[in-house]
Amino acid sequence: MLKLYGLPLSNYYNIVKQAMLEKGIAFEEVPAPPSQKPEYLAKSPMGKIPCLETEQGFLSETSAILEYLEETHPVPKLYPAATYERAKAREIQRIAELYLDAPSRRFLGHIFFGAPLSEEAKGEVRADVEKGLAALGRVARFEPWVAGKDFSYADIVLLYCLGLTRSMMNAVYQWDPLQNEPELRAWLQLASERDHSRQLLAAQQQAIMDMKAGKKPTP
Numbered sequence: 001m002l003k004l005y006g007l008p009l010s011n012y013y014n015i016v017k018q019a020m021l022e023k024g025i026a027f028e029e030v031p032a033p034p035s036q037k038p039e040y041l042a043k044s045p046m047g048k049i050p051c052l053e054t055e056q057g058f059l060s061e062t063s064a065i066l067e068y069l070e071e072t073h074p075v076p077k078l079y080p081a082a083t084y085e086r087a088k089a090r091e092i093q094r095i096a097e098l099y100l101d102a103p104s105r106r107f108l109g110h111i112f113f114g115a116p117l118s119e120e121a122k123g124e125v126r127a128d129v130e131k132g133l134a135a136l137g138r139v140a141r142f143e144p145w146v147a148g149k150d151f152s153y154a155d156i157v158l159l160y161c162l163g164l165t166r167s168m169m170n171a172v173y174q175w176d177p178l179q180n181e182p183e184l185r186a187w188l189q190l191a192s193e194r195d196h197s198r199q200l201l202a203a204q205q206q207a208i209m210d211m212k213a214g215k216k217p218t219p
């Protein structure tokens with residue numbers, strides 16, 4: 001059986017977990033924090049979570065894992081069937097990862113682990129996120145899903161990347177990046193109300209509260 005390594009605190013872990021739940025794939029969860037220990041680096045070469053244990057070996061990097069799951073478990077589809085539409089869905093995923101999640105992540109150490117707030121990051125990140133949101137607005141379709149008529153990986157990736165972005169922007173700038181984005185807000189509500197989204201977002205919130213209370217993380 002497939003084994004998913006990681007923790008529910010992590011966006012990327014939740015992306016892969018939701019993909020597996022949506023596809024009805026049987027899997028086991030193995031609680032694992034990111035680690036630079038040789039045993040974990042042998043599984044996930046950058047020491048990041050998530051990673052997936054398959055019958056053939058380990059896989060890391062969320063987009064690679066999602067592609068693997070789509071090929072090994074094609075039903076239900078989580079990518080559009082047509083090549084161009086599929087590439088557009090991947091484009092949205094990359095915008096969410098690189099231009100929303102990645103800049104916001106610069107505040108994670110400060111918000112979650114008490115590191116000093118970097119004034120350099122504070123001076124740069126909001127503008128980066130504004131640019132990422134504008135880019136997203138140029139490609140998002142909201143029909144009603146972000147890449148078209150069908151729910152896809154693009155919705156799952158954006159859901160978790162946007163959640164992190166929103167909480168970091170709120171904490172550092174007291175700014176809601178969705179305040180002038182009615183279509184994105186409506187999409188977020190739709191995506192968040194999906195059964196698996198509700199379950200995983202609640203587990204993520206619980207994990208955040210547990211971490212703040214100093215409890216040991218478990219899936």
Ligand SMILES: N[C@@H](CCC(=O)N[C@@H](CS)C(=O)NCC(=O)O)C(=O)O
Nearest residue numbers: 010011012034048049050061062063
């Ligand atoms: N590019 C990676 C990103 C995964 C990632 O950043 N995971 C975070 C947790 S959400 C992590 O492991 N951080 C620890 C680290 O960067 O060392 C992917 O797509 O899976």
